Amino acid sequence: MAYLTINNLHKRFDDHVVVHDFNMSIEQGEFVTFLGPSGCGKTTVLRMIAGFETPTSGRICVGGEDITQQAAQKRGIGMVFQSYALFPNMNVTQNIGFGLKMRKCPADDIKRKVAEVIKLVELTGKENHYPHELSGGQRQRVALARALVVEPRILLLDEPLSALDARIRKNLREQIRDIQRRLGLTTIFVTHDQEEALTMSDRIFVMNQGRVEQEGRAEIVYTEPATEFVARFMGNYNLLGAADTNRLLGLNISGHLAIRPESIHVLDGHSQQDGTLAGTIRQHQLLGNIIRYQIESAGITLQVDRLNRTASDLMPAGTEVRLQISRDDMREVR
């Protein structure tokens, strides 16, 4: 049986439904990510799990026990806030030790455990610093340590890295994932950064307007989007409506057709291969290891990615090409 299960969760603020029939279950030790655009309800779901908001309806169970109505301080669920929420009147040691003190741990134990976790998050030497004397990345690690040290049943992380610069972010990502694996912590991580979600998670829940659009392992969500929304949000999919699909490919579909830019092959303009489409290069952008072309075919502009091997590969605007798209790379989405 799953460790954390959420059934038919709803949340309404006044007459504004923010979370809509939300269902999920995760296993012990799993690292899952809520991924979705701003305002889609990620934080709200997290806060209901933590016990800071009461669901309008629905059930939240941990280890088979219904905790929907339980007070936050009894749940044993750790939370790392987007803004860290460190107590400004306490230094690093006191902040981290606070949860243990609330649990009436003996002072010796607190000292030992805090020292351990300080080493774990690499904050040695900062024990007596106050939050305002720490950098953003250090504060983030204090917040993480503070949540970890009480050995929570579930760890919730609400966009913990969004306030940090790119390099620190990458480092902390790995550090968090590493610690999570070592401690076997059941973890929910909230982000609106798809790269972060893809690199860190066992499983991703893509959310949109208070619902789960799609859930699944990272590589599956990326390669097999179930809906138009996921396709748009996850990759730079080419999305064709039914009419365009018919015109371009002669196929009849009901929803949208999603084609990833890297799965379209560009052939020489004189190629006579069967099943290829004629196209004209309109422009390109250099994205480092990839060149992204805008290629027009039958009045439709397609994004096509090619590896940037040598400078002489670059095809100037106006070049006539032929495009080959394998049937397997076309996905029909809702």
Added chain:
Amino acid sequence: MKSTSRLGAWVAIAIGTLYFVLPLIATFEFSLKMNRDGYSFEAYKVVLADPGFQATFGYSTLMAVLTIIVGILLVVPTAYWIQLKLPRLRPLVEFITLLPLVIPAIVIVFGYLKLYNSSSWLPLTGNERATDLLLMCSYVTLALPYLYRSVDAGLRAIDVRTLTEAAESLGASWPSILLQVIFPNVKSAILSGAFLTFAVVIGEFTMASLLGRPAFGPYLQLIGANRAYEPSALAIIAFMVTWASMGLIQVFARNARPARKTA
């Protein structure tokens, strides 16, 4: 848990309201009892018709207006200049403007009496006009903390330096920069400070009394010592003046908000 704390909050507010409203009700009720045979506005009529009231209230109003004008002329250019050219001096100027909160009014006026008495180097207490001037200056010092703080905050909310440089680059002269660019942008801050000053000055007692000027404060004290019902009527009038001043501040503060966003 939540509902008990909400109950506590309601109780606190209720007790607070009672404590603050009861004296007002009591005063109002008392002020209506001048006629033996029932409630009437007799006390108000008597007060408003008293030439002493008219004279002193008029005098204090005039003093308040002069105080506000002089205070603004003193504070606005200073605060502006400090932000623009001499930011190093800001702590010193702030410290000075806070001094009137530290030095009690009675001490300040005592100092005036020692420094400017009729046998001193600058005998300001020697003649009435000069004493009026001294009283006004003492009121400006009283108003300094309020005026400076609200003007300084107003100037901080707009980017004074950029505005000034923009105006300069468009060829504006100094007076027109101050009058047409800076002043309109801190108008509401100035008005807030002005109304607060009005509320503080109109009933001021200590300075007016010790400088021996016929202001509203000493008049109130005199009536309080000699009459029964009129003081209550006067207290209600004073309360309404204070209320009006604060209400106007709210009005201007509210109007200022959208303006500040676009600035």
Added chain:
Amino acid sequence: MSTSPDSLTHRPEPGAGQIRKGLTLSALNWLGVAPFFLFALLFLILPTATLMIGAFQDADGHFTLGNIAKLFDDSILSAYWISFEVSAASALGGTVIGLALALAAIQGGLPQWIRPTLMTFSGVASNFAGIPLSFAFLSTLGRMGLVTVLLRNYADFDLYGTGFSILSFLGLTLTYLYFQIPLMVLIVTPAIDGLRAEWREACESLGGNSVAYWWHIALPILWPSIMGSALLLFANAFGAVATAYALTGSSLNIVPILLYAQIRGDVLHDQNLGYALALGMIVVTGLSNAGYIWLRSRAERGRE
């Protein structure tokens, strides 16, 4: 704000013309604030300084510590003591009640309109001091006051029979509270607004209850602001003359009234002792304001 214009003009430039221009510019800069400093000197600093010097002089202008020594006479010392008691009591009461009111309005989960109403009202009441306030309290708690009369007629309770008087220490403290409480509400509100909801939630998620939150987090964070506000309230009450004078005349022996009477020439007939009294007042209010400023800067430094 890293490069101020005048630091630019002070930058050493080749050419005498440049330097002269820089000098005249900075002289002009000072001219811009000259009226303010002149005003402050004439009407704030010199008057106070001359009193402070006078406190150490005898009638002939010779240096003496005699005036200061006289402050320790029983009658004057007791005036300081009563002043201290009234100020401390009204500051303490104002702090506690004002804090409770502000907390109730901001964090008590009350309807939205309560807060702005309380703020506006506090703005009014904190400025409703002085003589009209004493009239209001005489009409309320005086011998013929509404509350006194109502208690006697309906609750059969003789307020003045208990030894209470509006002219007493307790009466004066109650009156002072009328402006002290709203003042506290106004100055402590920003500090309470600074308490972030996540701190409470972080505390809860770590297993702390409401009591733990208040004891370990909210109060320690608010503490410098609360103490600082209390000191400001203290200074505010200590320097107040008009309310007490109109309420009690000269019947309550507090320092501001003693000084007032002294200046009016009613009592002491000793100018220099008056200066010493004033000096004593400045020392007391100055110390408590310094404490306020120090604590406030501590409170600001602790913010993330």
